Amino acid sequence: MPPKRAAPAQRSLFESSPGVLADDERGRIAYTPGLVAPTVAQAWFEALRDGVEWKAERRRMYDRDVDVPRLTAHFRLDSDAGQGERVPAPIREAARAVLARTGVPFTTVGLNRYRDGRDSVAPHNDHLDELAEGFPIALLSLGATRRMTIRAKAPPRRLLHVDLESGSLLMMSYETQLHYTHGVPKVAHPVGERISLAFRVKPARASSEDDTRRDFYR
Ligand SMILES: O=C(O)CCC(=O)C(=O)O
Incomplete structure (x- = not known):
């Protein structure tokens, strides 16, 4: 049975206010459980x-050639995107x-669907040239906790384990x-499906691209 929350021993070292896992010159990481009510998160999960x-x-x-171990989708959020879909x-x-x-005008959302414990994303960082300078990344989780x-x-050394609950938001x-890598490792125990929504602000040059760089992360 996976634990329910960010490991307290790691959290307490850096926490200056609830949910803040790190906040210094290497950047800020904050976890907000329950941004979305469980029933809403479940409805969004099923619909997506x-x-x-x-x-x-x-x-x-x-x-x-290898399978990317999760399913993906991508949408632009800016109204002038003109996407057919x-x-x-x-x-x-x-x-x-x-x-x-957050008050952040995110322009794209990348979806990851982890069908079971064999699906994962390898440790990686987002490429800075794919993010508008200074803007954070926000990960909204739906479905099973990973x-x-x-x-x-x-x-x-700093190692954080954050159990991403349905309806939660992780800001980086x-x-x-x-300064950090982040990943969702495979697990051997049975686990349900999870969908993450990765919100980003793309620089104008990159915003028409379909998360191609991100897809290199396996
Ligand atoms: O599923 C997640 O929460 C992580 C997704 C991720 O790391 C990414 O989209 O780059």
Whole structure:
């Protein structure tokens, strides 16, 4: 049975206010459980699971093609995006909730669907040239709880394990992408499906691209 919350021993070291997991020159990481009520989170989860056109991708890794171990989708949120595909209502509602909480005008959302414990995302950081300078990343979780591992790239050592509950929001500042990696490891125990909504502000140049760089993270 996975634990329910951020590991307290790690949290207490850096917490200056509830949910703040790190806040210093290497950036700020904050976890907010219950941004969205459980019934709403469950309704959004089901609507997105059943209604989104999920992509199963393959990537070249060294000398062979491998499956990306999760399903993905991507939407632009800026009104002048002119995308043929309509942004699903749960995503528009989620974007409103995240904007109300953060005040950040996110322009894109990348969806990850973890079908079971074999799905994962390898440790990585977002490429800074794919983010508008200074803007954070926000991860809204729906469905089963999965643990995220956040690790400092250089000493002093810092390792955070954050159990991302349905309806929760994890914010990582722009600077954290320089100093930390984050990933969702595979788990051996049975676990239900999870969908994450990764909100980003893309620089104008990158905003027309479809998260291509991100897809290198396996
Ligand atoms: O599923 C998550 O919460 C993490 C997603 C992620 O790391 C990414 O989209 O870059």
